Each structure stands twice: as C-alpha cells, then as structure tokens.
Amino acid sequence: MVDAGLTERVTSDKTLMFYFYECGKVPPPVIMVQNVDFRYSEDKPFIYKDLDFGFDLDTRLALVGPNGAGKSTLLKLIAGELHPTTGLIRTNPHVKIGRYHQHLAENLDMDLSALEFMMKEFPEVKERDEMRKIIGRYGLSGQQQMCPIRNLSDGQRCRVAFSWLSWQTPHILLLDEPTNHLDIETIDSLANAINLFDGGMILVSHDFRLISQVAQEIWVCENQKVTKWEGDIFSYKEALVKRVNKELASKA
C-alpha cells in the first residue's frame, strides 16, 4: 500500500540530531557557591549546609543521591531560581545558564504550534524558514512543527523544549532528568550533543547509562552535603547495592 502510494508513509521521528550551539568563552570562575545553606522555609529542615565549590565551562558532572536529597534544588539554586538561605552564589554576569526539566515540556502553550511558539519566544528570528530549520535540527518534521503542540507526543514536546533551550545558547546546561520520554537512540543523540558542547554541564538523571556517557565527575548529594565520588558511576552503583544488602542483612 505504502509503496503503491495509496497511504501516507509514516516517517520515523527517531533519527534526530540534538545540537547545542557554540557558546563562546567566559573566563573562570564562572559560578562560585560560597558557604551556602539552604532550606525552603523556616519550618523546614535544611537541605544543604555550608556548600562551597565552583563550576566553569569545563564542568561535566552528574549529581546523584537518594530521592529527596536535594539534587533538583541545587540545580535551581545554581540557575538563580532559588536563593541561598545564607551564603552566596556568584555568577559571572556574562554567563547564560539554561535549565532543562520536565515541566518545560509540560508547560508549553499547547494551542500554539512549535513554529509559532518559537517565533514568539525569539522574535529576532524573522524568517519562518530559518526557524523551521532551527526546530528541524531536533527531528520535528514540517507537519509536526505546524500542528498544535497538544497534538505532539511527549517525546516530541521534549524536543520543542530542547530546541527552545539550546537557541538561548547557554554557557552552562543544567539538565534535570532529560531522558524521560526519550528512546534509547534519542538519548544517545543527546549524549553525543553534550559531548560536542563547548560549555559546562551538570546532569541529574536516574539513567546511569547516560551518566556514564557524559559525566567526568560524580557528586553525591546526601545529608545536607555535596561530596565528590572517587570513582565512576558504576562503582557508585555497586556501593549502593552493597549498602542496601547490608541494611537488609542487619534487619534480618
């Protein structure tokens, strides 16, 4: 039927190229976290106490740790969306920070098409054809760019969010669970784009495979602290398994 031209061929949307634009150089230190304590409010416990470290354009790290330890909170602090309770986070004024998180894709204006959304967000791009190319790099066909975002799949909405994020040309990418709704080929494509990116990257992910592909350091968020893990993500996983087994044995 398809070969005979009787039905429309269903085009695979798997072959996409993630792409992060060249961000240019900014001299270090890019971000300094100095004596930072953080809690959401006075009646809540401290999530962090006395954090002290820095990030620059060479930073390639993954934050890991138990659920609720504060990984997403740390990304929001770095992005300036939350402010330290005490202490300072100093960011070089020339630095652009881009944070990807699941709500970006969920909170897109569903009535607009991807093309309309991007034209609205970036009015400096005047030509629709130019914008179509920009979004097309994320594997959305012409038809997918023109239909209301509500008609797109979750994975396709993530790509709209990624094209929006990368067109801001951030120097530091903060990626909070970027692999939800992405298939394995698309995740590999994202890993490739991160590895080609010339800026810094901090990743929060439960996908240890992605972490192993892109992170040069593992930092553990736990007990109000952030500590560098002396090993790779697989040795961290082994240590977690040992810890759980030990806890189970002590309860038996």
Ligand SMILES: Nc1ncnc2c1ncn2[C@@H]1O[C@H](COP(=O)(O)OP(=O)(O)OP(=O)(O)O)[C@@H](O)[C@H]1O
């Ligand atoms: N807006 C908020 N107001 C109050 N408490 C919050 C708020 N957001 C998060 N928290 C709490 O802060 C703690 C840290 O949350 P956060 O989402 O940063 O952890 P996480 O390590 O990213 O967790 P997960 O791995 O489950 O995503 C949790 O106890 C969470 O319930």
